[in-house]
Amino acid sequence: MKLQVFDPPMCCPTGVCGPEVDPDLVRFAADLDWVARQGVTVERFNLTQQPAVFVSTQLVKETLQKEGNVCLPLVLADGAVVSKGAYPDRKALADVAGLEAEASIFTGAVAELVAIGAAIGSNCEPCFKHHYDQAHKLGVSKADMRLAVEMARRVKEAPARAILELAGKILADQELSAIKPTSDAAPSGFGVKKSCC
Numbered sequence: 001m002k003l004q005v006f007d008p009p010m011c012c013p014t015g016v017c018g019p020e021v022d023p024d025l026v027r028f029a030a031d032l033d034w035v036a037r038q039g040v041t042v043e044r045f046n047l048t049q050q051p052a053v054f055v056s057t058q059l060v061k062e063t064l065q066k067e068g069n070v071c072l073p074l075v076l077a078d079g080a081v082v083s084k085g086a087y088p089d090r091k092a093l094a095d096v097a098g099l100e101a102e103a104s105i106f107t108g109a110v111a112e113l114v115a116i117g118a119a120i121g122s123n124c125e126p127c128f129k130h131h132y133d134q135a136h137k138l139g140v141s142k143a144d145m146r147l148a149v150e151m152a153r154r155v156k157e158a159p160a161r162a163i164l165e166l167a168g169k170i171l172a173d174q175e176l177s178a179i180k181p182t183s184d185a186a187p188s189g190f191g192v193k194k195s196c197c
Helices: 023-039 051-056 057-072 088-097 110-120 125-137 142-173
Strands: 002-007 039-047 074-077 080-084
Touching: 002 023, 002 088, 023 039, 023 051, 023 088, 023 110, 023 125, 051 057, 057 074, 057 080, 080 088
Parallel strands: 002 039
Antiparallel strands: 002 074, 074 080
16 A cells, blocks of 8 residues: 655755754654554655645645645545545544554653754753743653753664764774873764664
8 A cells, every 4th residue: 555645835844953842743753653663555745845746646736736735635545535624633644544543642841852962962951941842831841851961861872872973984094193092082973883772
């Protein structure tokens, strides 16, 4: 089976790219990922970035001509319309694909924790303040917010560790002994194989 999602104009489909989290988009992205992991082919198109696909897909073109942008998002399953004007939930997607739906844990609070991590990863101070306030309003504890910040910090530092390791290896290969890393002077993780986080 192939699911095709035709999104309305937007900067990206994640729902966390601006200061306002769109919980529907975040939830739908997680649900689409779940469907794809069950073996369903998933294609997603954004009217802003891929207008040619909207024109070249006859059913989508006709629906847009008749109903305008209010029909977006438009979801097709094997070429037939299964949803118009709203993002279906995981159960609806599972029903269309003939799957048994798992219960989703992606609540508004989880979305705000994800957004806090994204704010740390992107060094966005206004984003962090906004999502802290939103999480606080939803009753998210400071302890959970700290865990999200710590996880984001660890993920963010992983590429820095990797490039330092690479630099150490390359410089050592060139026998530049004056700046060769040593175990005493090396930053944490320098020259040591570690997992992502």
